Amino acid sequence: MTLAAVLVFGIAAAEQAVAGTPVYVGDAKAALVPMHTIDHSLWHTLLAKYVDSDGRVDYKGWHASGPDQALLDDYLNHLSTASIAADVNTTQAHRLAFWINAYNALTIKGILREYPTTSIRNHTPKLWGYHIWHDLKLHVGQQSFSLDEIEHQVLRKMGEPRIHFAIVCASIGCPRLLNEAYLPDRVDEQLTANAKDFFSRSQNFRHDVSGKRFYLSAILKWFGEDFGDGHSEVLRRIAGWLPDSTAERAALGNAVSISYLDYNWQLNAQSAQ
Structure with a gap:
């Protein structure tokens, strides 16, 4: 074996060794429905209960409530039923609202799994082990999507920069987490409102x-x-x-x-x- 081959083999082995074990949420075998039929009201109810007007989350209360953690799981299972196939009735607004809500709900799920914690960065190791942005995966349309994939491979490719004022990485430096679900018929208004809120804060x-x-x-x-x-x-x-x-x-x-x-x-x- 040549030196180059040894190096390539070693790098590949190292990458495999440091990868974390994936954690899947949602329903991998869900029967699929068009994305525009997905109902975000359950997510809306949970946000209204646990998120204040500044986007701060009552993780302690949510973590202590088995029923409300189960409701979050129910919502994630519901998201799994969305077909990602093109559909004439599924508009850009439907896709934006769906994937923003999916990103934020998956993030909350990831933090509740680790709670108590002081930062999402406690769960993004540089060398090895479970990495919340890479290894926490949501089943949607019988595929699985990590937080990184939702952000970079789905949302950013929609060409809507206001997503960066809507998706939240559970940190104070993030935009506020709206205490309401993003909805297709309001998503443009919601994105603009959160963009303006973002720049109104001295931390941003x-x-x-x-x-x-x-x-x-x-x-x-x-x-x-x-x-x-x-x-x-x-x-x-x-x-x-x-x-x-x-x-x-x-x-x-x-x-x-x-x-x-x-x-x-x-x-x-x-x-x-």
Whole structure:
């Protein structure tokens, strides 16, 4: 065996060794229905009960409630019944609402499995073992999707950058988790409202007027390409979501430099916890 072959074999073996054991949720053998028929009311009820207006979650209370954990499982099983095949009645709005809700519900499920915990990053190891973003998988349409796959292979490919103000990684630095389900007939309105809320918070946006500088959430650094090709396009794209006319004019005029804020990975739990 050549040295190159040995190295390739060693790398492949190492990758296999460090991979975590997948954890599957949902129903792998569910009978399928068109995605536009999926009912998100159960998820809406759970969010209204356990999430406040700032997007903080009562993980302690949810974790302590066996019945409500079972209801979350029921909702995830319901999501499994959605067909991912093209359907003339399943619109972009249906797909956006479905996959945003699926991402957020799967994240909550993952945190409740690990609770008590202080951060989702406690469950994203760099070297080996179970990785919540890669190894927690939801059955949908008789396939399985990890959080990473939902975000990068499904939602980002829809060409809607406002998803980054809707999907939540259970951290304070994330956008707020809405205490209502995303719904197809309201998803555009909900996405815009959450985008505006996102930039209204100092942890995500600050404007140094005299210094002609925006301080933006690291989300805009990590996913800047989804908002436009280059500095000026990104600024124009976010201008309408900024909290005041001074900031909006600066963005539209490409009149500011950009720095990025530190990201807070602490759990987005309600303070009583």
